[in-house]
Amino acid sequence: MPSIVAIRSSSWVSRWAFSSIRGTSGSSMQNDVPAADRGPGLRAGLIVIAAVTLGRVLALWFNRTDLFVDEAQYWLWGQAPDFGYYSKPPMIAWVIGAVTSLFRSDAAFFVRLPAPLFHAATAAVLARIAATWIGPRAGFWAAVGWITLPVVAVGSLLVSTDTIMFPFLAAALGVWMAAASRQSAGLAALAGGLLGLAALSKYIALLYVAGAALAALSATWRPRPRVWLAALVALGLVILPNVLWNLANGFATVEHTLDNADWVRETRPLNPAGVLAFLVAQAGVLGPVMAVAFVGGVLTARGPAERLWVAFSVPIILIMTVEALLSRAYANWAVAAYAAGTLLATGWLLRRGRGWRLATVIVNGIVSVALPAATIFPHAIRTPDGRLFLHRYLGRAELSRSILAASDVLGADTIVTDSRDVAADLFHTGRDSGKRFFVPPPVGRPRNHYEQRHAVHGPLGGTVLYVGTSGPPACAPGTSPALVLSPPEGAYAGGHFGLYLVPGNCWSDQ
Known part of the structure; x- marks a missing residue:
């Protein structure tokens, strides 16, 4: 059954990533971060992830908001497991269906329960990647950086395809780095399979293929043909059931995706204001300090690892910026960029003073506490015009x-x-x-x-x-x-x- 496959896959993501990534970088490949081995390390980062996630699960139990229209739809999909659905690929339905079946409850708490758990898995994988390619202290700050992002705080309160995609996407990134640096076809197949699972969550994950191709312009990340072949074959095999489902259903999901990119259907005037709004919104997705750190990381990328992370993040943002210019782009449409983007920001923050890291924790930490509190007391907070702050969820x-x-x-x-x-x-x-x-x-x-x-x-x-x-x-x-x-x-x-x-x-x- 698809739901059993999904649960097994999601539970193995961290273990696969940890075992495959470990020891791949070598000292010559690590970035030059002053005092990278001093201060809290990976283990402390995992403790932070566990503590924050426990708090989020408890907050979810007391959450008094209704399922949003998309969440209720994903739940309904989960009642009838399939290899595809009208507007999204099937992974989110498999996960929700498996969790609600496991706990024998369709209550909103169990529909949303995968959200904080999947973000915890993503944080753990990114922490391991950072510890491997930058240094132990980077593992801690990557964990803290991801788990406190505003988009992650929101994504831990409701279940979305972005959230379900992230652990597979992060693991695919880490395992691909190991595969390319070792020229290992076996690891490449694993990376391709993980990327396939990410694509079964949200199609934008497929842009990682372009990221790998751009990274391959550097000899450090240029896989041999057999490595490419192993990754692409594994990717193709994993997504094949969804491709066949689309063939049998008039390409329903593809048609919906084209509807979202409505400039494909009809010519529209350019929308420069939409570009500005989209780019400003990214500061809300990351938090203002992390957004500065990300831009700084892109502009000052050093070492092979950071240059690879640029290839896996910047093109996604550029593509969505073009989409915003041609039509519109919602703030979360570029979030696939921020798995690698968080690693870039972490490297930059570790090259700056402690104040930058403290500012990141304070600003994003406040958001991470305030948002769950708002869902526990949703009728107590109103906007200046008198509307309920969370009116869409009530x-x-x-x-x-x-x-x-x-x-x-x-x-x-x-x-x-x-x-x-x-x-x-x-x-x-x-x-x-x-x-x-x-x-x-x-x-x-x-x-x-x-x-x-x-x-x-x-x-x-x-x-x-x-x-x-x-x-x-x-x-x-x-x-x-x-x-x-x-x-x-x-x-x-x-x-x-x-x-x-x-x-x-x-x-x-x-």
Whole structure:
């Protein structure tokens, strides 16, 4: 089963990376960092990772936010393991499905539990890479640097494809460095397999192939043909099931990816303001001090290892910057750059005074404490305009419970909604209600997973409760709502949801 493969793979990442990376650098390959062997080392870094992760798991237990629409969708995918899904490759579904099956609970805590654990694994792998290629003290600071990044603090509170990708991506980086420096086809195959698992989490991981090619411009990182072949064959074999799934499903995931890069579909005017916004947002992803350290690390890269990390980070940011210019790019679209980027920042920080490292810990540490606290008391924090600070993560389950209660009163066992957000939460919140959930048939190509897998096809039987955001369904025009729900706060504040009773054969002709 895919879920068993995912759990085994994720649990082995740190062990593989540690055993494969150990002892590969040699003193001549390490970067020249003053006093790199003095101060806290790798073991202290692992203790910090464990302590922070324990705190995050405890905070997750007391988290009072609802699953976001994407999280609820990933949970639903996990109920039906497959080799691909509408908008993302399958790894996140396998992981969530395995964890919820293991603990026999679909509660939000268990849906999100992989998040802090996967970031802990990533931090441990990066710490080992830094200790190997820079020095023992770098292992500590790479661990602290990663585990306190704002993007990691956020990513430990909710489950996302970025989070699931990172341990495999970091391990692929470390093992590839070992493979290239040793000219080992066996390690190259392992690196390719790990990169395949990262790509099964998020396709952007495949840009690491370009990073390896750029790094190979240096003789130090130029693998022999058999090493390249071993890595690429292993990568291809791991991602092959998802490729075949896309072939069988009209390249659904690829089409969705092209939809995100919408300049592929239609010409748009250039967006220089979007470029500026994207680049400024990277300071929020890394934290301002770590962002400076990353840029400094790129500009002053020294030694073979740091130059390789530039090849595995800067091109990803440049590609996403072009995407921002041509259309738009969200802040997290370049996060794959920051596994290697954290290592670059660590090297730079160790060449600077203690104040830089202290500033990094203080600034990012405050964020790492404040964000979990906000999820424990989500109704206590508001923005200057009076909205709840975490409004996007509140009110979703409450609306679903209101809809389910109304369906009981109105005698409807089937609910159809035109809202992807509402459908996503209904499936999760209403998982034990005994009711069926659908969306209307799509017009043209399905626009989301629900239109692809949960659209109405043929008569439903009985009376159906239709939840509409813009009036009654097209198959029953003129129907008056039995009830209108208007949430005052949260994700749906200001919205109006009409509840309409329609016959089960309403969509029979569509």
